[in-house]
Amino acid sequence: MNDDMRRLVRVQEIMVVIDALQEKIASNPAEVARLEKDLLAAQKDADADRARVSELSKDRRRLEMDLMGIESKISKYQSQLLEVKTNKEYQAMLHEIETCKTERAALDEKILLEMEESEKRSAALRSMEEMLERKRRETSQGKTRLDAEAQDLMRQVGALESERTEIMAGIAPAYLQPFIKVARQRKGLALVAVRDERCGGCHVRVMPKLIQQVRRATGLIACDSCKRFLYVPDEPSRAAGAGAESPAQ
Ligand SMILES: [Zn+2]
CATH class of the missing domain: 1.10.287.1490 (Helix Hairpins)
Incomplete structure (x- = not known):
C-alpha cells in the first residue's frame, strides 16, 4: 500500500x-x-x-x-x-x-x-x-x-x-474524492482488502492481473464486480507503522 x-x-x-x-x-x-x-x-x-x-x-x-x-x-x-x-x-x-x-x-x-x-x-x-x-x-x-x-x-x-x-x-484529492463518492454509495465501505484472491466486499474472485495492479499501488483500482476499491493489506509488521514510511510494493 x-x-x-x-x-x-x-x-x-x-x-x-x-x-x-x-x-x-x-x-x-x-x-x-x-x-x-x-x-x-x-x-x-x-x-x-x-x-x-x-x-x-x-x-x-x-x-x-x-x-x-x-x-x-x-x-x-x-x-x-x-x-x-x-x-x-x-x-x-x-x-x-x-x-x-x-x-x-x-x-x-x-x-x-x-x-x-x-x-x-x-x-x-x-x-x-x-x-x-x-x-x-x-x-x-x-x-x-x-x-x-x-x-x-x-x-x-x-x-x-x-x-x-x-x-x-494529508490525502491526495485523486484518492480522497473517489473514496468519498464510493463510501457514500456503499454505506461507508469503499475500500476492501483482497484476500485469497477474492474481493473482501463482494467475495467475487479478483483476476491475478488486477491484483498485480493493486500491488503496484499507483492509484485506486476498483473491483470489477462491486466497484469498491481494492487493497492488499500490509504485512502485520508494516501495518503497525501505518503511514510512517512508504516501502515500495
Ligand atoms: Zn468486489
Missing part, C-alpha cells in the same frame, strides 16, 4: 467506529424512555393499592358509624324496657333488642374482617412503596449513567472526527 491508501484505510476504520458510536448514542433516549415507563407502571400499581387501602378505611368508618347507631338503639330500647306497661309490649321490646344485638354481632364480625384485610393490604402497600422508592433511585441512577455514557461517547466521536479530518488533509 502507498501512504494515501494506508491513510484512506485508517479513515474508513475511523468512520466505521464513528457510525457505531453514533448508533449507540442514538439508542440512549429509548433506553431512558424504557426506564421511565417501568417507573410509571410501578407508580400506577402503587396508586391503585393506595386507593384500595383508603377505600377500606372509609368502609370501616362507615361500619363503625352503623355500629354506633345500633349501640344507641340498644340502650334506648333497654331504657324503654323499664317503662312498658304490658307484657306484650315488653316481649316486643325484648325482640327488638335481640334483633339489634344480632345486627351488632354481624357488624362486629364485618369490622374485624375489614381490619384484617386492611392490615394485610397496608403491609403490602408498605413493601410496594419501598420497591417504588428503590425503582425511583434506580431510574435516576440509570439516567445519570446513560447521560454520562452518552457524554463519553460524544467525546470519543469528537476525538475520532478530529483525527479523521487531520488524516484526510
